[in-house]
Amino acid sequence: MATGYKEGSLDAPTRHALPWREESWYDEAALDAELRRVFDICHGCRRCFNLCDSFPKLFDMIDESPNEEVEDLSAGQIKQVVDACTLCDMCFMVKCPYVPPHEFNLDFPHLMLRYRAVEHRKGETSKADRLLAETDRNGKLGSVLSDVANWATDGKSETTRGIMQQMLGIDKRAHLPKFADIPxxxxxxxxxxxxxxxxxxxxxxxxxxxxxxxxxxxxxxxxxxxxxxxxxxxxxxxxxxxxxxxxxxxxxxxxxxxxxxxxxxxxxxxxxxxxxxxxxxxxxxxxxxxxxxxxxxxxxxxxxxxxxxxxxxxxxxxxxxKQAGLTPVEAMDASIGVHFACHSRAQNMGPKAMEMLKLIPEAKPVLTERCSGHGGKWGIYQQNFDTAVKLARPAVRSLEKTAPDYMVSECPLAGSHLKQVMEQGGAAKLPERIGHPVELMAKAYGL
Structure with missing residues (x-):
């Protein structure tokens, strides 16, 4: 690590544009050197130990290596760290003291993105990842064939879910969203x-x-x-x-x-x-x-x-x-568990869902800032599903602690995943739905 550095930074974090059109960005030797430089700093800091699975994996592998050094890590071990990242941005936004303009210049999520860009360029992105990323194509087809698609993807359809697990690696236990008949x-x-x-x-x-x-x-x-x-x-x-x-x-x-x-x-x-x-x-x-x-x-x-x-x-x-005012909102004497989704937090705007729900008279929103563990399509894969459930449990415990009348999340995938984890845990009071906070605003208006 560099000498003469300052511990953390008081300056507002900034982010560099991605030089993805430059050939040097895809140089694998330079990428490996940068990964090891950043991992060495993370190893010496460890503030992110409880954010996602990338950091525990990294720290455990270093601790168990012959010399307890980043240089001991194999290429396969580095890939495990990258594959565990969900690009939630929480390490950059809320934990890391070494983001730009600090001289260490750390942007962990975009470094993981660079690794995946190199993989993608080499044609190493999995078939399942490529297929699931075609969301518009999948959505159009799923809507046209909604009855068949919803039957096939239902968790009770053991045969079709078993085939999906075998062919695409999608865990047959993972909740999959249903398709609407009409876009x-x-x-x-x-x-x-x-x-x-x-x-x-x-x-x-x-x-x-x-x-x-x-x-x-x-x-x-x-x-x-x-x-x-x-x-x-x-x-x-x-x-x-x-x-x-x-x-x-x-x-x-x-x-x-x-x-x-x-x-x-x-x-x-x-x-x-x-x-x-x-x-x-x-x-x-x-x-x-x-x-x-x-x-x-x-x-x-x-x-x-x-x-x-x-x-x-x-x-x-x-x-x-704040700027124009709202029409009067009916009172709602209810406790509301609010899951602060990672991609809401990463917008650096504060907990706006909490602010919005406080506009409802007598409403009592309580914030939970723990990760849901789902991570986009990451959490539905067989190799990740159990970890996704494990990562969700602290958020579930926090939401259940106040025994709220309603639970909401600004991430739709997080909401359904959290509910599934509650079901698996035998929750005494299972919410009918963990929807978006704006749904409670509509309810308060009688809409």
Whole structure:
């Protein structure tokens, strides 16, 4: 480790643009050297020991090595650390004291991303990862064949789930989302009400970005968001030009992410020029549009414009309440367990779901900041599922501790995973649903 360094930094963290078009970024010897440099610093610090499975694996392997040094690690052991990372960004955002502008210049998640980009370029991304990352294609097919698809993916369908486990490595115990019969945007004409002209938000316009999950799977958060915004006078339109490409980012397929970012940003550019704010229903999408895309394509003007115009749905409702006010919200005397999803935390905006739910009179939201363990598609794989359950248990214990009347999470995959872990643990009080916080806002409005 360097000498003469300062312990941590008081400066605001910054992130470098990803030099993914430069050949040097894919140099495997340089990558190995950088991995070992960063791992050595992590080994000497260990603040991240309880965040995810990457760090315990790393520290245990170093401790068990002949000389207890990073240099003892084999290439296979390094890959285990990378494969355990879910790109949640929590180490960068909440734990690491050595992120830029500190001289150590650590960005652990983007280093893991670089490793995967090298793997992807070499054609080493698994068939299952490539297949699952085609979310729009899968969603369109699943919606057209929803009856068959939902039967095949149901946990009770032992034969089909057994085949999926054998062929794709998807654990037959893992909860898989059901497909909606009709995509959300196809329901927009019937779904979107006229804005309330007497409400304080009248005159504002929102292009509601539906993730692939909102579009093809669970449409409840999207419906709730539309109703809450329109009730407060906001003109709403639902947009799904295509997936934000987070699953492809997890694969290291950065050219595909850059291509999707350019197309989505070009789609929203004229709407932004017409005065629309862009509001993402799903936290992962907001994170991609606000932060990841500008680091991948820093010179794209449409992407910069979209980043500046994008809000998370909870963030937007809180902003609306502060700037214009909200229509009166009915009291809800209820305790609410709020899971603070990693991709909400990574947006560096604070716990906006908590702020939003505090707008409901008599509501008592309580925050849980522990990881759900799901990690996008990571947690459904057979080699990861038991670890995903283990990582979720502290969050489950925290949510159950207050015996809340409702439980919510801004991550839809986290919500369903947490509920499944509760079921497995024999929870005395199992929530009917762990949905998005905006659903409780809609409930408080009687919508």
């Amino acid at each position: 959300l945007t196809n329901r927009a004409v019937a779904l979107v009400p006229a804005p309330n002209p007497d409400a304080p938000g009248f005159g504002r316009r929102v292009a509601l970005y539906a993730s692939c999950y909102d579009q093809f799977n669970d449409q409840t958060p999207g419906e709730a968001a539309v109703k809450v915004l329109a009730h407060n006078g906001v003109e709403v339109r639902i947009e799904h030009p295509e997936c934000c490409a987070m699953p492809k980012l997890e694969n290291g397929d950065i050219p595909a992410v850059a291509s999707a970012a350019a197309r989505v940003a070009a789609h929203f550019a004229p709407l932004i020029d017409q005065g629309y704010d862009v509001v993402a229903i799903t936290a992962s999408c907001a994170l991609m549009m606000k932060f990841e895309w500008p680091l991948i394509e820093p010179d794209n003007e449409d992407i910069r414009k979209l980043s500046a115009a994008t809000h998370d749905i909870s963030e937007y409702i809180v902003k609306l309440s």
